[in-house]
Amino acid sequence: GAGVSQTPSNKVTEKGKYVELRCDPISGHTALYWYRQSLGQGPEFLIYFQGTGAADDSGLPNDRFFAVRPEGSVSTLKIQRTERGDSAVYLCASSLGIATTQYFGPGTRLTVL
Amino acid sequence: EDQVTQSPEALRLQEGESSSLNCSYTVSGLRGLFWYRQDPGKGPEFLFTLYSAGEEKEKERLKATLTKKESFLHITAPKPEDSATYLCAGTQGGSEKLVFGKGTKLTVNP
Numbered sequence: 001g002a003g004v005s006q007t008p009s010n011k012v013t014e015k016g017k018y019v020e021l022r023c024d025p026i027s028g029h030t031a032l033y034w035y036r037q038s039l040g041q042g043p044e045f046l047i048y049f050q051g052t053g054a055a056d057d058s059g060l061p062n063d064r065f066f067a068v069r070p071e072g073s074v075s076t077l078k079i080q081r082t083e084r085g086d087s088a089v090y091l092c093a094s095s096l097g098i099a100t101t102q103y104f105g106p107g108t109r110l111t112v113l
Numbered sequence: 114e115d116q117v118t119q120s121p122e123a124l125r126l127q128e129g130e131s132s133s134l135n136c137s138y139t140v141s142g143l144r145g146l147f148w149y150r151q152d153p154g155k156g157p158e159f160l161f162t163l164y165s166a167g168e169e170k171e172k173e174r175l176k177a178t179l180t181k182k183e184s185f186l187h188i189t190a191p192k193p194e195d196s197a198t199y200l201c202a203g204t205q206g207g208s209e210k211l212v213f214g215k216g217t218k219l220t221v222n223p
Binding site for chain 2: 004031033035040041042043044045048050055056058059091093098099101102103104105106107
């Protein structure tokens with residue numbers, strides 16, 4: 001079946017601009033996660049949704065980052081006033097529920113010039 | 114602070130030359146230890162989950178084992194297509210976030 005999909009695959013923006021990154025989880029998966037991966041590093045947790053609510057947002061680096069999942073399926077990660085340090089690959093994962101395997105999408109590569 | 118450390122950072126093998134990758138963790142109340150494979154430009158691909166010391170899981174040329182302090186990913190008679198970065202991650206009881214190591218970049222030469 002279809003895996004986790006993320007759009008766009010690449011996003012180039014200028015410092016100070018606003019960006020939205022989208023994640024479509026595997027059908028039927030109630031849990032959704034966002035991670036950020038910098039070059040040469042492992043993925044770093046940002047936020048986790050169970051259904052429509054953010055169950056754990058402890059990894060969001062500051063208030064420029066926000067994520068929503070209004071209908072419990074698709075999620076959007078929103079970054080305001082982008083900075084060069086935000087450049088990274090943003091990965092989305094989904095799972096059937098708590099304490100189950102997380103399956104990752106291909107990621108969105110964000111470049112802030 | 115919860116930490117996952119992988120070694121070596123990079124490993125070059127000849128085709129057929131078996132070896133092991135190490136993952137040591139200091140995740141208090143470890144609930145699960147995960148291994149993923151990541152190819153360049155792609156997201157991590159799930160390989161194994163281990164839950165308790167002594168547990169082992171196998172898939173083709175890969176075998177993952179877990180002790181109280183570390184996990185090993187054994188690669189038997191590797192092929193060039195096994196070349197990838199292998200990521201280890203842990204989860205803590207009561208938390209859903211994966212804490213990843215930096216990965217081991219494996220290159221298998223024909």
